[in-house]
Amino acid sequence: MAGRPELAVVVIGLRAPAELVAAVRSVIDQNIPLEIVIVNSGGGNAQALVDNAGLNVRVVEVEQRLFAGGARNLGIAATQAPFVAFLAGDCLACPRWAEERLHHHRQGAATVASAILNSHPRNLVACAAHLVTYMRRLPGLPAEKALRYGVSFDRKLFDLYGLFDERMALGEDTDFMARLPEAMQPVWDPQVLTIHRNETSLFRLVADQYRRGRRLGAYLRTVEGEKPLRPFRRIFRDRRNVSKLAKEGLSGRDRTFAMLSLPIVWLALFAKSLGSAIGARYGEKGRRQ
Known part of the structure; x- marks a missing residue:
């Protein structure tokens, strides 16, 4: 070698x-x-x-x-x-x-x-997209809180x-x-x-998170037999954690912009939660199985 x-x-x-x-x-x-x-x-x-x-x-x-x-x-x-x-x-x-x-x-x-960095750390939509998807892979997080x-x-x-x-x-x-x-x-x-590379369009962010949630819900339905309400609650509950993780995992202006994006984060989390509930009920293709 x-x-x-x-x-x-x-x-x-x-x-x-x-x-x-x-x-x-x-x-x-x-x-x-x-x-x-x-x-x-x-x-x-x-x-x-x-x-x-x-x-x-x-x-x-x-x-x-x-x-x-x-x-x-x-x-x-x-x-x-x-x-x-x-x-x-x-x-x-x-x-x-x-x-x-x-x-x-x-x-x-x-x-x-x-760890994951945001491609557009001064864009509020991109900050929201980053937090929704990677809040547990921010570089400032201690090892015990990081998803690996x-x-x-x-x-x-x-x-x-x-x-x-x-x-x-x-x-x-x-x-x-x-x-x-x-x-x-x-x-x-x-x-x-x-x-x-995070999404910078609000419409595309919401649509993307809905699709991600639907795939996750369909996966949980197949693997764990999840009922629709449980994944919805599980995902939407992250609105309680995101600001804490952002404060711990980011610093300086990155943290400031992340905190300003929180209203968009909550909207995106709702879209992802809704998608997960529909995926858990109907599967990813929208048909009862």
């Missing part, structure tokens, strides 16, 4: 979105050698996209749409580095994102999580515990990490930072 990259990064795209180029560039711009592969599904031409941008990156194209688990598994199969990280096409890797991960992996960590996602893995784990479930519309990473012993749960290091 001398001279070979220690970390593979799988950049996941759906229908070859234009922002995929920026995601790949953010990985290329890390200050260490990396094994990079794009897995794009659902159509589009990711190869032409990166070629036109002058990027020399391997691309795996799949015509049918894959859930994230399927895309992850293709990326694992297409790479060889001893550690594997994943980056969604609507995200950016911050400087030292890869280096800090490798630091922990070299120290023996099997899994390393990442955005994980990189020691490749040996996939031999020991299997791959990601390709049938799951969401939660494939939760499912995989539930198989791991407690000692292998992800390290929380706020220096491993990912930027998420």
Whole structure:
């Protein structure tokens, strides 16, 4: 393995979105050698996209749409580095994102999580979108309060515990990490930072959160047999936590703008809660099952 990259990064795209180029560039711009592969599904031409941008990156194209688990598994199969990280096409890797991960992996960590930054920290709608989705992954949170996602893995784990479930519309990473012993749960290091491109339109934010809630409700209906009212209450209850987490997880002007966005947060949480109740009752496609 001398001279070979220690970390593979799988950049996941759906229908070859234009922002995929920026995601790949953010990985290329890390200050260490990396094994990079794009897995794009659902159509589009990711190869032409990166070629036109002058990027020399391997691309795996799949015509049918894959859930994230399927895309992850293709990326694992297409790479060889001893550690594997994943980056969604609507995200950016911050400087030292890869280096800090490798630091922990070299120290023996099997899994390393990442904190999330807001792409538009001075836009109130984007702040609200960020808090609704990532309030428990803010960089200032202590380890005991942080949700540990955005994980990189020691490749040996996939031999020991299997791959990601390709049938799951969401939660494939939760499912995989539930198989791991407690000692292998992800390290929380706020220096491993990912930027998420958050919605800046109020209408699109509400619609997006409704869709997210509906997918979650359908998932809970299938996996846990949830009744509609329970996920609604569970999600909407987060309005009590969001300001506390924002105060603890953010600082300076980021915290100020986050607090100003709270009325929008509550609206978005209601939309997500409503979607979860409908998903729990009818499933994601709107039909009784």
